Each structure stands twice: as structure tokens, then as C-alpha cells.
Amino acid sequence: MTQRFENSVALVTGAGSGIGQTCVRQFLNDGAIVVAADIDATASAPDDEVFKAARDNKRLHFIKCDVSNRLDCENCVNETVKLFGRLDILINSAGISQRNVRPEADFEETWDQVMAVNLKGSMLMSHAAVEKMKLNSPSSGAIVNISSIMGCVVYNESDKLSDGFNPYPHSKGAILQLTRDLAVHLAPDGIRVNSVCPGFVETQFTKGLQDNPELHRKLAARHPLGRFGTPDEIANVILFLASAQASFVTGANWSVDGGYLAQ
Numbered sequence: 582m583t584q585r586f587e588n589s590v591a592l593v594t595g596a597g598s599g600i601g602q603t604c605v606r607q608f609l610n611d612g613a614i615v616v617a618a619d620i621d622a623t624a625s626a627p628d629d630e631v632f633k634a635a636r637d638n639k640r641l642h643f644i645k646c647d648v649s650n651r652l653d654c655e656n657c658v659n660e661t662v663k664l665f666g667r668l669d670i671l672i673n674s675a676g677i678s679q680r681n682v683r684p685e686a687d688f689e690e691t692w693d694q695v696m697a698v699n700l701k702g703s704m705l706m707s708h709a710a711v712e713k714m715k716l717n718s719p720s721s722g723a724i725v726n727i728s729s730i731m732g733c734v735v736y737n738e739s740d741k742l743s744d745g746f747n748p749y750p751h752s753k754g755a756i757l758q759l760t761r762d763l764a765v766h767l768a769p770d771g772i773r774v775n776s777v778c779p780g781f782v783e784t785q786f787t788k789g790l791q792d793n794p795e796l797h798r799k800l801a802a803r804h805p806l807g808r809f810g811t812p813d814e815i816a817n818v819i820l821f822l823a824s825a826q827a828s829f830v831t832g833a834n835w836s837v838d839g840g841y842l843a844q
Contacts, residue, residue, distance in 0.1 A: 583612075584611045584612025585611045585612065585820070585824045585825070585826070586608055586611045586612045586613035586670075586820075586823075586824065587612035587613075588612070588614075589612070589613050589614070589669040589670060590613070590614045590615075590616070590661065590665045590666075590667050590668050590669050590670070591604075591608045591613045591614070591615050591616070591669065591670035591671075591672065591823070592615075592616045592618065592657070592658065592661050592668060592670065592671050592672070592706075592710065593605050593608070593615060593616070593617055593618065593672040593674060594618045594619070594646065594648050594671075594672065594673055594674050594675035594702070594706055595618075595619060595648075595673075595674035595675030595676060595727075596617035596618055596619050596643075596674070597617075597619035597620075597621050598619075598784065598785050599674075599782070599784035599785055599812055600674055600727065600779070600782065600784065600812045600815050600816060600819075601617075601619070601672070601674035601675065602617075602812075603812035603813055603815070603816040604672050604674060604816045604819055604820065605617045605632075605641070606631055606632070606816075607813070607816045607817070607820050608670075608820065609631050609632070609635045609640065609641060610631060611820065613640075613670070614640045614641075614665050615635070615640065615641050615642070616642050616643075616644060616657070616660075616661045616664070616665075617641065617642070617643050617644070618643075618644050618645075618646040618648075618657050618675075619643075619645065619646065619675070620645065620646065620647045620648070620675070621645075642660075642661075642664055642665075644657055644660060644661075648673075648675045648698060648701075648702030648703070648705060648706055649694075649697035649698050649701055649702050649705070650705075651705050654702075654705040654706045654708075654709045655709045657706070657709070658706070658709040658710050658712075658713055659709075659713075661713075662713050667713070667716075667717055668710055668713045668714055668717075668722070669714070669717065669721070669722055669723065670722065670723050670724075670725075670823045671706060671707065671710040671714075671722070671723075671724045671725070672724075672725050672727075672819060672823065673702070673703040673706055673707065673724070673725070673726045673727060674727050675698060675699075675702055675703075675706075676698060676699050676702075676727060677694070677695055677698045677699065678695065678749045679691050679695060679747055679748060679749060682694050682695065688746050691748060692746070692748040692751070695748035695749055695751075695752055696748055696751065696752050696755075698752075699748075699749070699752035699753065699756065700752045700755045700756060700759065703726050703756060703759060704759060707724055707726075707759075707763060707774075710722070710724065711724075711763075711767060711770075711772060714770070714772050715770055715772070719771060720770045720771045720772070721770075721771040721772065722770075722771070722772040722773070723772070723773045723774075723775075723822070723823045723824075723827075724763065724772065724773070724774045724775075725774075725775055725776065725777060725819050725822050725823050726756050726759065726760050726774070726775070726776040726777075727756070727776070727777055727779070727819075728753045728754075728756040728757055728760070728776045728777065728778045728834065729749070729750070729753040729778055729779060730778050730779065730780050730781075730836065730838050730841050730842055731749060731750040731753050731754075732750060732752075732753030732754040732755075732756055732757050732778060733754070733757070733778060733834075733836070733842055734842065735750060736750065737803065739799075740796065740799065740800065753778075756776055757776055757778075757834055760774050760775060760776040760832065760834065761832050764831040764832030764833075765832060768831060768832075773822075773827070773828075773830065773831040774831060774832065775822045775827070775830060775831060775832070775833045775834070775835065776833075776834045776835070777815065777818055777819055777822065777834075777835050777836075777837055778834055778835065778836045778837065778838060778842070779810060779815045779837050779838060780804050780809070780810055780836075780837065780838030780839050780841045781800050781801070781803075781804070781809045781810070781841075782809055782810045782811065782812060782814075782815055783809045783810070783811055783812070784812055797809075803841060803844075804838065804839035804840060804841050805839060805840030805841070805843065805844065806839035806840055807839075808839065809839075810837065810838070810839060814837060815837050818835055818837045822835065
């Protein structure tokens with residue numbers, strides 16, 4: 582049986598954990614060749630059969646990449662094409678929140694760092710990838726950006742997660758506009774660009790929230806389905822948008838949020 586991504590080359594950022602790592606696994610299971618990029622050079626894939634087989638068959642390559650650095654992004658894309666001859670899919674999954682910034686940073690440094698990774702990183706990776714996707718014959722490609730429900734709405738005031746200067750929702754809201762702008766301008770080149778807005782998801786990224794039982798309960802209850810999502814549930818939609826099954830979908834923002842935004 583033909584797999585959806587057979588002979589396709591996918592580049593996934595933020596691949597060392599969470600949604601990014603889950604996307605890597607699902608792409609491999611569905612026939613893709615994958616370049617897994619992460620800023621943590623020591624981030625290793627789970628030692629399971631999927632990753633081991635992919636490494637043995639040279640269908641999986643790891644690369645260190647700081648997405649906020651232009652040269653890193655360009656080198657990452659160039660190495661992908663050098664190794665595998667083309668680039669078909671880019672998943673911009675690398676991201677941080679203010680919780681990941683050093684505690685002593687002031688509000689300006691915190692804002693700059695979160696915007697540099699979440700927004701600038703998605704822009705830099707897309708800029709580098711588009712130049713290579715245009716070389717495909719015929720010109721084609723798919724980019725999926727990871728936004729958030731907090732790119733569409735604000736934090737509930739009672740949760741005390743923002744004072745209005747939290748850069749996370751600012752960065753994720755900007756991702757939606759980046760997605761729309763790229764989608765319209767790249768459509769003539771056959772390159773589709775879409776975004777996904779996850780709700781709260783059970784990953785290391787939200788561990789601090791999950792470790793607070795009362796806050797975890799409140800946040801879960803804000804989703805009509807009554808729980809956090811799983812990385813697989815988000816990756817399922819990401820891979821659909823990256824596939825030929827979504828060939829008439831571009832400039833769209835898909836919420837995968839247990840009903841959070843419907844309220």
C-alpha cells in the first residue's frame with residue numbers, strides 16, 4: 582500500500598520533544614524521509630523501533646538548529662537538500678513561552694526572545710525553505726506553522742497567566758498573519774501554507790501547568806471536551822495539512838482544541 586508521504590522530504594523544527602517529535606514519528610510511519618531539527622544537540626529520539634529503523638535505513642537525520650538564527654536556518658535547509666535532493670514539507674514546530682526564558686530576564690528581553698523563536702524563527706525557516714521548494718519540478722511544497730488558541734483569544738484573567746505583556750499570545754497571533762500572507766503570495770508557486778492552533782496539550786511544554794493540580798483542572802475544564810489534548814491528536818491534523826489530501830487548503834487556520842475556541 583502506498584504511504585501518503587512516500588519519497589517526500591519533511592523538515593520538522595522543535596523535533597526534540599512534544600508535538601515536533603510526534604510529527605517526526607508520524608511522518609516516518611507514513612513513508613517520509615525526515616530531517617529533525619532542534620536547538621538541543623543532545624535531544625535524542627526515543628529508542629523505539631520506528632526511530633531505530635529510520636536511522637538504520639538513512640531516512641532520518643538529526644541537525645542542531647537555532648531557528649532564531651538566519652544562518653542556522655539556511656544551513657539546515659541546505660543540508661536537507663544536499664542529503665536528500667529536495668525539500669517538500671516544512672513543519673515550524675519550534676517554540677518557547679515566557680516560562681522558558683531565564684528567570685532574571687526583564688519583560689523586554691523576555692518579549693524579544695519569545696518573538697525571536699516563535700515568530701522570527703518561523704519566518705526565517707519558511708524563507709529558507711521556500712527558495713528550495715520553488716526548485717521542485719513542478720514547483721510545490723507545504724508549510725505548516727504552529728500557532729495556538731492564544732493566538733486567537735487572550736488568557737482568562739483568573740488564570741493569572743498574563744498581565745497583557747506576555748509575549749506568547751503576541752507571537753502566536755502574528756503566526757496567523759504570517760501564514761495568510763505567505764499562503765496568498767506563494768499560491769502561484771504551488772506552495773501551500775497553513776497553521777494549526779492547538780489547545781492545551783500534554784507535553785513537556787505545559788508540564789509547569791500540569792504540575793499545579795488546581796490550575797490543570799481549571800484549564801482542562803475550559804475545553805468542552807474536558808481535557809488537554811495529546812501530541813498525536815495535534816500531529817494528525819498537521820500531517821493532513823501537509824499531505825496531498827489537503828491540496829485545496831491554503832491560508833487556513835485549523836483549531837485543534839477540544840472546542841476551546843467555540844465558546
